[in-house]
Amino acid sequence: MKSLREILIEGAQKKTAIGHFNFSDLTAFRAIADASRELSLPVMVGLSEGERTAVSPKTAAALVSAARAEGVHIFLNADHTHSLDAAKIAAEAGFDEIIFDASRLPYEENLQQTIDAVRELKKINPELLIEGELGFIGANSQVLDVVPEESRRFTDPAQAAEFCKATGIDVLAPAVGTMHGMVRAMVSGNEHKHLDIPRIKQLSDFTGLPITLHGGSGTEDSDFVAGIEAGLRIVHVNTELRLAWREGMQQSLDELPNEIAPYKLMKNSYVRIKEIVSARLKLFNQIPY
Numbered sequence: 001m002k003s004l005r006e007i008l009i010e011g012a013q014k015k016t017a018i019g020h021f022n023f024s025d026l027t028a029f030r031a032i033a034d035a036s037r038e039l040s041l042p043v044m045v046g047l048s049e050g051e052r053t054a055v056s057p058k059t060a061a062a063l064v065s066a067a068r069a070e071g072v073h074i075f076l077n078a079d080h081t082h083s084l085d086a087a088k089i090a091a092e093a094g095f096d097e098i099i100f101d102a103s104r105l106p107y108e109e110n111l112q113q114t115i116d117a118v119r120e121l122k123k124i125n126p127e128l129l130i131e132g133e134l135g136f137i138g139a140n141s142q143v144l145d146v147v148p149e150e151s152r153r154f155t156d157p158a159q160a161a162e163f164c165k166a167t168g169i170d171v172l173a174p175a176v177g178t179m180h181g182m183v184r185a186m187v188s189g190n191e192h193k194h195l196d197i198p199r200i201k202q203l204s205d206f207t208g209l210p211i212t213l214h215g216g217s218g219t220e221d222s223d224f225v226a227g228i229e230a231g232l233r234i235v236h237v238n239t240e241l242r243l244a245w246r247e248g249m250q251q252s253l254d255e256l257p258n259e260i261a262p263y264k265l266m267k268n269s270y271v272r273i274k275e276i277v278s279a280r281l282k283l284f285n286q287i288p289y
């Protein structure tokens with residue numbers, strides 16, 4: 001199996017991105033893994049610190065290892081990890097990537113904490129990829145009433161170049177037009193997120209690193225395509241899956257008022273999540289759908 005680093009290099013040549021999907025239960029995990037296997041496309045699964053309270057780092061690593069043994073080209077990421085202690089636990093559990101996120105701190109503190117994190121985490125596993133974050137992309141993958149004002153402050157490419165060089169990170173998460181979560185008009189499909197494509201190109205050129213798009217849910221398809229062309233190599237989608245999980249469960253509860261078998265009630269969530277993951281993986285890999 002190719003390493004995540006190799007997949008990202010290949011993506012730069014082929015102008016594709018690997019899809020990253022969060023999970024916090026077995027239904028979403030199976031839906032993501034099955035979509036990846038059926039399309040023969042690599043995929044990343046991620047757990048935020050909150051999601052790691054539902055699925056422990058060691059459990060997640062065991063699930064990924066089992067899926068690999070079943071032929072799924074799957075990688076595990078510790079999404080938005082705010083403390084070095086939590087990052088070390090993920091590194092020791094065998095994660096492929098860790099997002100060390102000190103982006104809420106002033107620039108100098110973010111820089112110093114990220115330098116320290118890269119040094120400490122690479123001691124545990126030199127092959128581990130570390131993603132640093134610069135700029136505001138929001139906190140929670142939920143349905144929002146308004147777009148947060150801070151999300152209009154985008155990452156400066158020159159500062160990003162300095163940040164990447166000084167920290168030694170492998171991947172950069174900048175603010176380029178998205179934020180975590182979706183506003184209601186995006187859930188109904190009446191509104192979409194738009195990306196600052198020239199900025200993505202500059203960030204890619206200035207840093208020479210793969211760029212990750214966070215908060216991809218609700219982004220216009222053509223923006224995804226142009227963003228990947230410009231340098232996005234990892235694209236995160238979470239809120240769309242959470243909505244699908246909930247809507248699928250609601251449908252099951254409505255249709256099967258007397259059913260109590262969890263795996264039967266989960267069926268609609270599984271089907272909906274898998275549909276979204278399949279469509280996104282095809283889009284990110286330039287496969288018509």
Ligand SMILES: [Zn+2]
Nearest residue numbers: 080214215236
């Ligand atoms: Zn994120």
